[in-house]
Amino acid sequence: MAEPRDIASKLADNQKQASISEFFEKNKHFLGFDSLHRSLITAVKEAVDNALDACEEARILPDIRVEIRKVDVKRDVLELEVEDNGPGIPRDNVAKVFGQLLFGSRFHAIRQSRGQQGIGITGVVMYSQLTTGRPTRVRSKIAAETTAVEMLLGLDTKANKAVKSDEQRVPWVLEDGTEKLSGLKVTCRMKAKYQRGKQSVWQYLRMTSIVNPHASITFVDPDGEEEHWPRVTERLPRKVSSIKPHPHGIELGQLHRMAMSSRAANISIFLKTEFSGVPTRAIKEMCEVAGLVDNNGRPLSLKPAKMDPDQIRALAETFQGMRGYLRPFRLDHRGTRIYVADARRPGLPGQPISENKHGDLVTALTNAGLDELPSIVASRTELHWEESLHRLVAHVSNAHGEGPWNAKDADLISKHIRKEWEPGVVFEPVRLLKPPVDCLSPIEEMLIKKGLSKTIDSRFVATLTRVPAVSQGNPFQIEVGLIFGEGMPADSPVEVLRFANRVPLMYQQGGCMLTKAIESVDWRQYGLDQSGGSGVPKGPAAILVHLASTNVQFTSEAKEAVADNEEVHDEARKAMLELGRGLRKHLEKRKKLEKTKEKFELITDILPAIAEKSAAILDRPVPSLAGSITKIMNAVIVEESTTWNKEAKRTEVRLTLGNYTAKSRAFTMLATWPEREGAVMVENESGGTSELTGVWAWKLDTLKPGETATVTYALDGLEKGDWTETDVFYRGAGDVIGATKMDDELLKELRRQEEVLADDGEEEDMDEEPSDLDEAEDMDEEASDFDEAEELDEEPSDLDEDEPQQDDVRDLDSAPTAPRPSGGGSLFDYDMGGHA
Amino acid sequence: MTRQHTPQETKTALHEVVVEMYDRIVKGEPPTMTLPVRTKNNIAFNERLGVYKYGKSTSVRDATSLQSAKQLLRALHVVEFIEGMIDTGKSSTLREMYYISEGWGHGKFGSQNESNNLAEDLEVVTKCLREDFKLRPEEDGARIIGNITLQERNRRGEWMRINARDDVGDSGYGVPYNVEEEKIELLEHDIDFIMAVETGGMFDRLIENGFDEAYRCALVHLKGQPARSTRRIMKRMSEEWDLPVVVFADGDPWSFRIHASIAYGAIKTAHISEYLATPTATYLGITADDIEAYDLPSDELSKKDIEALQAELTDPRFADGWWQEQIRMMLELGKKAEQQSLAKYGLDFVTDTYLPEKLSELGLA
Structure with a gap:
């Protein structure tokens, strides 16, 4: 399995520059350029991902325009043009970014970024050159300059660098006559084929727009047809900080590279500054376990680059949990282990004495006596302790005498x-801390909802962002969305929309762990068809899964299917189950409402007509309907309507409670509202009180039979589609159709949710804390690509909090994994996963 | 005995339906409409009339669900519509009423079937006839060929004398939808019996072979499940001229039902059985034992056929021993045969051999 870093090292190690194009040629299948059709998608993908990443880093709301033009239909030559409004690239860097393989920050920093795939835009330049012999035209403008720079770029594959030509300065004037502030436009010609369907540029852009609701994307296909996916939020994705790698995710090769390039004065500083999740205590322990200590047991004062291969291997094994401490214990009378305080020594896991040591052991013991027993055993196994050796001696003495x-x-x-x-x-x-999780940028529930709603028209949308978790040192986070309703085919499998770090995955759906997580749920109990209770369910629905992680593991270099990983699978499955429950609730509610609607039609339309018509035929007065109505309905009914008022840009809610029973009834009506999402309740003339955050309560006057009470209010501060359904609860005797009874248990559940959400808030505050800036230095020196462009724009300080580096020691206190009901345990109990 | 009602009687009967609904609303209850259960479990043999009639089970349709409330409203619209027709001397087909309902708002019919059923509901409840309601069926009546003479009042109101052998072409005399005395008078005949024939192919074969003259009978083409007017005119001929009726149909479960509707009354129209059924009608064939006896080309019974036969075993109209035997025999054989399978032995076999043999069993030939 080759990860970007492995490709990087492969390339870096490969000193024969002449073979770079050969390398490309050989590996184009996993660089995404294996077919004419796929190559086009890959090229669009590289360009669009770059644009989105650059905009995100520069905190610009992206406007991206992708246009594909026919050039030579017979020979399958197309022209691709991608334009963005990102920060642009300074003139001196353009050639490097486009012309040099593997030039970019993403190979050095660990954080969630789109561009973990392929070899980036350079691959597109190379592919164009290889298939059409033409250079790529790049126009770039940075805000600090008044004109754009435009140039043609080709590749000198021998020297692994770009060949510039035709460079000129041009004003960049937009259609409306204004000048473009900043941006990048890439135009290239390549052999490629445009296709429609499930795997197409169109689908890629559509999916991209779903998970990038802050982007405005326009696409013009070769036939000149234009599709526009509008921006649905002004909110940029959360700025993610890069984190240093966590030891659990590091393999020997990578450790080797890090050690060789480290400038740390010694190993302790190396461990402290270049890794996350390593508290001071663990530094000493790791050195001890890896044998990197002097005679006094103090960590060696050795520069990391000076470590010999065996030492590096020992450290890597320590990272992987293959080396650790042996701790003695004795059993108390109940059989519980009592650990001996402070008594431990470095060691390896394993059998006390393996089977194949049997002969060796027998030879050593033959003709030996009790005195020699401890040293014979001690020299052949790590797993012993003074006390246990005493027990062994006692047993052998009893059973076999003193020897020889x-x-x-x-x-x-x-x-x-x-x-x-x-x-x-x-x-x-050695116990480590969890890595910090603020290196992840989830899309967040509300925005997924908006993204889904804009490309799929439907009734029910549920989204869920799980709490970040950690697998093998890599923080990850699962987000899911489910959309259900008319407008989608009911008898075919649901559409599965897979994403890794906001990048659409369009191929190999069946082999992807995210798909498997969907398939592992019995969707039949949630209202979707699924033959045999497994496989992709059928129904008018689409399911979205997004895996955000600092290190997404794929099944192959093609990076289209996420590899199996139990922890990630479990998270995804749990999220699906929760969505399923939401769907079931929705369907049940809908059914109930339909029945209620029918009854309303009966009493408001049909019954009066029966009364009038019968009276007319018999020539008698029209009778009063009150009695019949209460007999027919015999229920208290809430009608809820949540609608968007276009003119006022407000969400208007109307709740009507009708007593259609023969008795007087008194109720308190409660309703949910998106208080936490920043909504403001206005025009609430019925008053009421806040029950808890996000739940408002109105005590209603007693309703006589046949009477109704209405509560209306509006919500400000929301956008269209943010809030489409209000949940109604009630307090009072009997059943109310259309509302849920608010009992103690439900209230407790709501309060619990409130607390959990409150924790979220605190956690977010933590992100803003200034961090130890000293450590940012190393990273920034290597930062380049779009990072650099940003720095140039904001010249003065490269040490501001834009790149917060978490202080590892503080992690203990600031606890990125704040207490949550589902989390549990203190940080020191960070699970070592499969290493124990 | 059911008979036609005067316009006032019809109106009064319809008003009772409306009064039931109105009174319930006045009492503060959901309006209702009470009607007999119309399934085979609620038909019983009426000794006095010699036909099957609805029993005492009734069901109440009340306005607590949207669907039945709409049914009640539709019934009111239909009542109003019928009253209008009675008052203006018009009539309409059931299909026309279905289209007219487009203007009835919430009382509009969802399908033609709904309007047909509702017309039948009202017949059942009021004990009036469709003709009283001025509603005509869509289907036309059957054809008759034979030496009978009747007179029919034409559109100009004049009586036309027609002999169903000499005054008609090969298609025979077409039976109108209304065959009551105001429309048709049976004058005279020179035949010994009436033979009802299920399929058009066989009807034409018998005519071509001159069977009606050779065996002195009137042939009635049933066109599958016979229309009301077909059954009614057979009953009138049988009663007024005292002639036996024999039924010649395919040998399958559906033919048995055709016979049952002619002889004992149909389940759907059990409220007017005594007006439509001819209890003396006899089933001539094709019987289950004919399939064996004449070694007729046959088809396997389908799943639906078997279900139909099994349902007939518990149908009170087939409770008599002969029918039980025939049904069981057909189930055992697992086979059915068409009338026209007799052609296996030549075109004349049916008229020269089969029918004479079967009729002689009944003493008619």
Whole structure:
């Protein structure tokens, strides 16, 4: 499995520059240029991803325009043009960004970024050049300059650098006559084919627009047809900080590279400054476990680059939990382990004495005596402790005497040691902290909702962003969305929209772990068809899964299917289950409402007509309907309507409670509203009180039979589609159709949710905390690509909090994983996963 | 005995339906309409009339669900519509009424079937006839060929004398939808019996072979499940001229039902059985044992056929021993045969051999 970093090292290690184009040629299948059709998608993808990333880093709301033009239909030559309004690239960097393979910050920083795939825009330049012999035209303008720079770029594959030509300065005037502030436009010609369908540029852009609701994307296809996906939020994705790699996610090769390029004065500083999740305590421990200590047990004062291969391997094994501490314990009378305080030593996990040591052990024991036993055993196993050796000696002395033993005794003793002897030692890897999770940028529920709603017209949308979790040192976060309703085919499999770090995954759906998570849910109980209760469900629905992670593991270099990972799968599955429950609730509610609607039609339209018509035929007076109505309805009914008022730009809510029973009834009506999302309740003439955050309550006057009460209010501060359904609760006797009874249990549940959400708020505050700036230095020196462009724009300081580096020690306190009901446990209990 | 009602009687009967609804509303209850259950479980043999009639089970349609409330409203619109026709001396087809309902707002019919059923509901409840309601069926009546003479009042109100052998072409005399005395008078005949024939192919075969003259009978083409007017005119001929009726149909479960509707009354129209059914009608064939006896080309019974036969076993109209035997035999054989399968032995076999043999069993030939 090759990750970007591996490709990087492959390339970096490969000193024969002449072979770069050969490398491209050989590997174009996993660089995404294997077919004419796929190459076009890949080219669009590289350009659009770059544009989105650059805009995000420069905090600009992206306007992206993609146009594909026919050039030579017979020979499958197309022209691709991608224009954005990003920060642009300073003149001196343009050639580097477009002309040099692997020039970019993303290979150095660990954070969630789109551009983890492929070799970036350079691949597009190279592909164009290889298939049409033409250079790529780039126009770039940065805000600090008044004109744009335009040039043609080709590649000198021998020197691994760009060849510039035709460079000129041009004013960049927009259609409306104004000058463009900043941006980038890339135009290239390539052999490619445009296709429509599930795997197409169109679908890629549509999916991109779903997970980038802050982007405005326009697409003009080769036939000149234009499609526009508008921006639905002004909110840019949260600015993510890069984090340093967590030891659990590091393999030998990477550690080697990091050590060689580190400028840290010694190993302790190396561990402290270049990794996350390593508290001061763990630095000492790791050095001890890896044998990187001097005679006094203090960490070696050795420059990381000076470590020999064995030392690096030992450190890598320590990272992986293959080396750790052996801790002695004894069992109390209940069989519980009592650990001996402060008694531990570095060691390896494993069997006390492996089977194949049997012969060796027998040989050593034959003709030996009790005195020698401890040293024989100690020299052949790590897993022993003083106390346990005493126990062994006692047992052997009882069973076989003091020796010297014959071969038969030796054989029995050896068997006892291997099978019965309890060495009284456990293995423990060095405990680390979880990596910080603010390197992730989830799209967030509300925005996924908007993104989905803009491309799919439907009735029910539910979205869910799970709490970040960690797998093998990599923070990850799962987000899911489900959209259900008319307008989608009911008898075909639901549309599965997969994303990794906001990048659409369009191929290999079946082999993707995200799909498998969907398939692992029995959707039949939630109202979707699914033959046999497994597989992709059928129904008028689309399911979205987004995996945000600092290190998305794919099944292959093509990076189209996420590889199996139990923790990620579980998170995704849990999220699906929750969506399913929401869907079921929605469907049940809809059914109930339909029935209620029918009854309303009955009493408001049909019954009066029956009364009038029968009276007319019989020539008698029209009778009063009140009695019949209460008999027919025999229920208290709430009607809820939540609508968007276009003129006032407000969400208007109307709740009507009707007593269609024969008795007087008194109720308190409660309704949910998006208080936390920043909505403001206005025009609430019925008054009422806040029950808890996001739930308002109105105590209503007693309703006589046949009477109704109406509550109306409006919500300010929301956009269209933000709030489309109000949940209604009630307090009072009996049933109310269209509302849920508010009992203690429900109230408790709501309060619990409130607390959880409140924690979220605190956690977000933490993100804003200034962090240790010293450590940012190393990272920034290597930062380049679009990062650099940004720095140039904001010249004075490259040490501002735009690149917050979490202080590892403070992690302990600021606790990025604030207490949540689902989290549990203190940070010191950070689970070591499969390493233990 | 059901008979036609005067316009005033019809109106009064319809008003009772409306009064039931109105009174319930006045009492503060959901309006209702009470009507007999119209399934085979609620038909019973009426000794006095010799036909099957609805039993005592009734169901109440009340306005607590949207669908039944709409049914009540539709019934009111239909009542109003019928009263209007009675007052203005018009009539309409059921289909026309269905289209007219477009203007009835919430009382509009969802399908033609709904309007047909509702007309039948009203017949059942009021004990009036469709003709009283001035509603005509869509289907036309059957054809008759044979030496009978009747007179029919034409559109100009004049009586026309027609002999169904000499005054008609090969298609025979077409039976109008109204065959009551105001429209048709049976004058005279020179036949010994009436033979009802299920399929057009067989009807034409018998005519071509001159069967009606050779065997002194009137042939009536049923066109599948016979229309009301077909059954009514057969009953009138049988009663007024005292002639036996024999039924010649395919040998399958559906033919048995055709016979049952002629002889004992149909489940859907059990409220007017005594007016439509001819209890003396006899089933001539094709019987289950004919399939064996004549070694007729046959088809396997389909799943639906078997279900139909099994349902007939518990149908009170087929409770008699002969029918039970025929039904069981057909189930055992697992086969059915068409009338025209007799052509296996030549075109004349049916008239030269089969029918004479079957009729002689009944003493008619």
